[in-house]
Structures are given as C-alpha cells and as structure tokens.
Amino acid sequence: xxxxxxxxxxxxxxxxxxxxxxxxxxxxxxxxxxxxxxxxxxxxxxxxxxxxxxxxxxxxxxxxxxxxxxxxxxxxxxxxxxxxxxxxxxxxxxxxxxxxxxxxxxxxxxxxxxxxxxxxxxxxxxxxxxxxxxxxxxxxxxxxxxxxxxxxxxxxxxxxxxxxxxxxxxxxxxxxxxxxxxxxxxxxxxxxxxxxxxxxxxxxxxxxxxxxxxxxxx
Amino acid sequence: xxxxxxxxxxxxxxxxxxxxxxxxxxxxxxxxxxxxxxxxxxxxxxxxxxxxxxxxxxxxxxxxxxxxxxxxxxxxxxxxxxxxxxxxxxxxxxxxxxxxxxxxxxxxxxxxxxxxxxxxxxxxxxxxxxxxxxxxxxxxxxxxxxxxxxxxxxxxxxxxxxxxxxxxxxxxxxxxxxxxxxxxxxxxxxxxxxxxxxxxxxxxxxxxxxxxxxxxxxxxxxxxxxxxxxxxxxxxxxxxxxxxxxxxx
Numbered sequence: 001x002x003x004x005x006x007x008x009x010x011x012x013x014x015x016x017x018x019x020x021x022x023x024x025x026x027x028x029x030x031x032x033x034x035x036x037x038x039x040x041x042x043x044x045x046x047x048x049x050x051x052x053x054x055x056x057x058x059x060x061x062x063x064x065x066x067x068x069x070x071x072x073x074x075x076x077x078x079x080x081x082x083x084x085x086x087x088x089x090x091x092x093x094x095x096x097x098x099x100x101x102x103x104x105x106x107x108x109x110x111x112x113x114x115x116x117x118x119x120x121x122x123x124x125x126x127x128x129x130x131x132x133x134x135x136x137x138x139x140x141x142x143x144x145x146x147x148x149x150x151x152x153x154x155x156x157x158x159x160x161x162x163x164x165x166x167x168x169x170x171x172x173x174x175x176x177x178x179x180x181x182x183x184x185x186x187x188x189x190x191x192x193x194x195x196x197x198x199x200x201x202x203x204x205x206x207x208x209x210x211x212x213x214x215x216x217x218x
Numbered sequence: 219x220x221x222x223x224x225x226x227x228x229x230x231x232x233x234x235x236x237x238x239x240x241x242x243x244x245x246x247x248x249x250x251x252x253x254x255x256x257x258x259x260x261x262x263x264x265x266x267x268x269x270x271x272x273x274x275x276x277x278x279x280x281x282x283x284x285x286x287x288x289x290x291x292x293x294x295x296x297x298x299x300x301x302x303x304x305x306x307x308x309x310x311x312x313x314x315x316x317x318x319x320x321x322x323x324x325x326x327x328x329x330x331x332x333x334x335x336x337x338x339x340x341x342x343x344x345x346x347x348x349x350x351x352x353x354x355x356x357x358x359x360x361x362x363x364x365x366x367x368x369x370x371x372x373x374x375x376x377x378x379x380x381x382x383x384x385x386x387x388x389x390x391x392x393x394x395x396x397x398x399x400x401x402x403x404x405x406x407x408x409x410x411x412x413x414x415x416x417x418x419x420x421x422x423x424x425x426x427x428x429x430x431x432x433x434x435x436x437x438x439x440x441x442x443x444x445x446x447x448x449x450x451x452x453x454x455x456x457x458x459x460x461x462x463x464x465x466x467x
Contacts, residue, residue, distance in 0.1 A: 144385065148365065148378050158368050162382065165357040166389045172396040190399070197392065208385050215377040 001089045004080075008097035011070075022059040022102045023109060029055035030113040041118045048117035049127065049178035055113075056106045056131055057167055060138040063102045064163065065156045067094055067146040068213075077150070081217050091209035092202075095143040103135035119182060126181035126191070133195040134174035140201040140209075141166045147212035170197050229306035231449050238442045245439035252432030260425035276334045278426060282433035284327035287355065290320030290437065294362075295387050298380035307452075308445065310376035313383065314366055315444035319437060321359035328352055347397040348405040354393045358386050372452070 033051050037043055071077040080090045110131050111124045119127065145163035149155035177190040228237055260278035267274040297313035300306060331349065332342040343349065365382055369375035 148382060149368070151374070152368055155368070158364055161357075161364050162361045165354055165361055165393075166386070168354055169389060169392040169396040172393075172400045176400060193399075205385070208381055211381050212378060215374050215381070218374065 001085060001093045004085070004090060004093040005097050008094065009100060012097065012101040022063050023105050025062060026055050026059045026106050026109065026113065029058065030116055034117065045118045045120065045182070046179075048114060048119040049123070049175050049182060051117060052110055052113060052119070052127060053131075053134075053171055053175040053178070056103070056110065056135065057138060057164075057171060059106055060098075060102055060135065060142055061160055061163060061167075063098065064142040064146045064159055065149075067098055067143055068150040069146075072150055077213070078217060081214065087210035087213055088206045091143060091147065091206040091213065095140045095202075095206070095209070098143060099136055099139035103131075103139050107131040107135060119178075122184065123178055123182035126187050127178045130174045130177040130187070130191055130194055133177075133191060133198055134170045136198040137170045137194075137201040138167060140198075140205045141170075144205050144209045144212065147209045147216065150213065151216040170194060173197065226304070226306075229300075229304070229308050231308055234308045235446060235449060238446055242439060242442050242446075245435050245442065249432050249435035249439050252428050252435060254432075256425045256428030256432050260422075260429060264422055264425060270338060273334055273337050274422070276330050277422065278429045280327060280330040280334065281426060282430045283323045283330065284352070285430060286433050286437050287320055287323040287327050287352070290316050290323060291355065291358070291387070291390070293441075294320070294383055298383040301376055302380050302384075307376075308449070310380065311448040311452075312441060312445045313379070314376075315448055316437075316441045317359055317363050317366070319440050319444070321356060321363065323433075323437070324352060324356045324359060328356065345401055346405045347394075347401060350397040350401070351390075351394040354397070355390060358390055362386065 030051065033047075034044055037047070068077060071080075081087060083090070107128055110127055114124055114127050142163055145159050145166070148162060149159045152158065173190045173194040177187040177194060180190065181187040228234055257278055261275050264275065266272045294313040294316050297309045297316070301310040301313065328349070331352075335344070336342050362379055362382060365379050366375055369378055
C-alpha cells in the first residue's frame with residue numbers, strides 16, 4: 001500500500017503536469033472572482049469563505065479524472081485487482097495520493113489567497129483548519145466518483161455531475177466554519193462536523209470505491 | 219415452499235410480467251379515480267383559506283408530489299439493495315424505471331412550491347432547508363439517471379448505479395441535515411403526520427388523502443409500466459442476438 005502511495009507521489013512529482021495545475025487553477029479562481037464581483041472590500045470579505053471553499057472544491061474535482069485514468073490506460077489497474085493487496089487498500093492509497101498531491105497544497109496556499117480576498121485576519125487559521133479537516137472528504141468522495149466512471153470514454157462531465165452533489169455537506173459545514181470565524185463567532189461546531197464527514201468518508205468509502213472498480217474491471 | 223420463496227418467485231421476469239400485467243389496469247384505474255375525484259373535490263368544492271385565498275389549493279398537487287419524490291428514492295434504494303444481494307434483474311430494472319418518475323415528481327413539487335411561494339412568501343425561491351434539500355435531491359436523481367445512460371453494459375450499469383444509490387442515500391440524508399444547520403427555515407412544518415397535534419383542517423385533509431393515494435397509485439402504475447417496457451426491450455435484444463447467431467453466415 002505504501003509502495004503504491006509512494007509510486008503515485010513520485011509520478012505526480014516527476015511526470016509533471018498534475019502537481020501544479022490544481023494550485024494554478026485555485027489561484028486563478030481567487031483572482032477572477034474579484035474581477036467579476038468588484039474590488040470592494042465590503043462585498044469581498046463576506047463572500048471570501050465561500051469562494052475559497054468553492055475554488056478548492058473545483059480544483060479537487062478537475063484533477064479527479066486522472067486518479068484512475070492513466071493507470072487504466074497502461075494496465076496498472078488490471079494488475080491491482082488480482083494483487084495480494086486488497087483493492088480497498090489500493091483505493092485508500094489512491095485517494096491518499098490525490099489528497100497529498102492536490103488538496104494539501106491548496107490548504108497551504110489558502111490563507112494567502114484569503115489575504116487577496118480580504119478575509120479577516122482572525123479567520124485565517126480557521127480557514128486552513130477547515131480545509132485541512134474537509135479536503136480528505138473531497139479526495140475520498142472524488143476517488144469513489146472516479147472509480148464509478150473509470151470505464152467511460154468521456155466521463156469527466158458525468159464525473160462532476162455525480163461528485164458535486166456528494167460534496168454538499170462538506171461544503172456547507174466547511175464554509176460555515178470559516179464564515180463563523182470571520183464574524184467572530186465560535187467555529188468549533190461546524191469544524192468538528194466537517195472533520196466527522198472526512199473521517200466517515202476515509203473509513204467507509206474505500207469499500208464502495210473498490211466495489212465500483214471491481215465492477216468496471218470485470 | 220416457504221413464504222419468502224413464494225415472494226421471491228415474483229422476481230422471475232415471466233411471473234413478474236403476469237402479475238404486473240394483472241395489477242396494472244387496477245393501478246391506472248385507482249390513480250384515475252382518486253386523482254379525478256380528489257383534485258376536482260379539492261379544487262372546486264373546498265372553501266378558500268381565510269388568509270391564503272384560493273392559492274391554498276395547490277396543496278393537492280404539492281404535498282403528494284413531494285411525498286412521492288422522497289419515497290421514490292427509498293424505493294430505488296430498496297430495489298438496488300435487492301439487486302446487489304439477490305441479483306434479480308427485475309429489481310434493477312424497477313430502480314431504473316423509478317428514477318425519471320421521481321425526478322419529475324421532485325421538479326413538480328419544486329415548481330408548485332414556487333408558484334405558491336410567490337403570492338405567499340413574496341418570492342419564488344428562498345434558500346430554505348427544505349427547498350434546498352429538494353433541489354439537491356433533484357441533482358441526485360439527475361446524476362443517477364446520467365450514470366444509467368452512460369454505462370453500456372447493462373449489468374455493470376445496474377451494479378454501478380446501485381452502489382451510487384447506496385452512497386448517494388447517505389449523502390442525501392447528510393445534505394438534508396447540513397441544509398437545516400446552514401439556514402433558518404421559511405417552510406412550514408409537515409402538513410400531515412400521524413402523531414402531530416395539529417394538522418391541516420378536515421375540509422382540506424380529506425381530498426388531500428385522496429390525491430395522496432392517487433399519486434401513489436400513479437407512481438406504481440408508471441413504474442410497473444416502465445419496468446415492463448424495460449423487460450420487453452431486454453427480450454427484444456436477446457431475440458435479435460439469437461437471430462443473428464442462428465442466421466447463416
């Protein structure tokens with residue numbers, strides 16, 4: 001499992017393309033929104049938590065079709081099914097690799113983008129905390145969606161259609177935690193709920209992901 | 219033969235066709251009778267509400283469609299479980315048949331709610347928890363139908379949509395509570411429930427129960443009809459395949 005994780009990380013780092021693109025996308029979203037809604041601090045600050053969460057969500061989503069597609073093309077995925085490693089563990093490794101390469105960099109740069117969107121300073125640590133607590137759910141749900149659509153030729157639009165409704169609870173709680181922090185309220189409750197969704201996803205979704213992979217590779 | 223064997227025997231497509239063929243005219247009849255009587259009674263022969271005026275009468279469409287919209291998903295969940303556990307094809311086809319009906323009911327509930335909301339709340343749409351969860355439910359239906367359409371192999375499609383339905387159900391419930399957490403409600407409480415102290419007044423209540431039964435029968439009739447069509451499509455495909463195999467090369 002660690003070998004698989006290690007392999008995926010090295011592929012993401014060395015093969016180029018994958019690693020920086022999600023970050024670049026996130027930066028562009030955070031730049032374009034003020035250009036669209038206007039530079040006024042009074043309109044930007046209240047919407048900043050939502051924009052930063054939506055940007056992270058879309059950045060995760062756009063990198064999902066890569067999770068299994070390349071492995072399917074070169075046959076790695078077919079090799080994983082009869083391997084001694086349970087497919088559930090392989091699914092976990094895949095999701096973890098996606099989280100480390102796509103979501104974690106987003107968490108790191110998010111406070112900087114919060115500065116661009118004039119998010120109040122007291123909300124910065126909570127923004128990072130909420131993203132840290134919520135992005136595992138995004139990666140694990142997304143890996144499930146990628147497993148559902150791995151056999152399809154043009155699956156990326158369908159993938160968004162399937163995955164985005166599943167992102168709703170994470171988005172609601174995660175963005176609410178940041179919004180509360182920005183208004184000076186206690187963000188602990190939505191933050192804990194975000195973390196709860198992530199932990200539930202990490203624990204249970206690999207089983208669904210593995211089931212979907214087995215069906216698609218039959 | 220034990221009772222459970224006797225129940226599962228209806229999952230045989232041949233027996234299902236016979237049984238559903240026998241039920242279908244009665245379901246259509248019950249739907250037509252209840253909807254005809256209930257809607258005419260409700261629209262023409264109930265008094266206007268003293269505050270809401272005649273706009274109250276949309277309740278005879280709004281409440282039953284919303285009721286069916288939620289329960290259609292439950293029916294799909296059950297059918298998906300039966301398919302995953304017992305591999306009865308009729309079950310998977312019934313889940314597939316129910317999804318578009320459920321989507322139409324969801325949209326109908328949203329639309330009637332919007333039409334009523336404009337004069338009453340002063341807006342077609344508000345980000346109220348119930349409205350939001352219904353919109354999300356509609357998205358779940360759309361994703362489910364899209365996955366059915368996208369996968370070519372019928373068995374793989376049945377398997378994948380069943381897994382999606384199971385996972386989606388968990389997230390649909392989560393979204394419902396998330397939406398409640400997220401915003402205060404504008405929507406009133408349940409119109410009908412068995413344990414509530416105060417329900418809708420009797421004059422409105424009686425035709426409402428009739429239309430509920432009517433929409434329920436309509437749902438059963440539509441799902442049976444669509445499942446029968448799906449089974450016939452499958453039969454046609456296998457007949458064609460057999461004819462191709464037997465044809466001289």
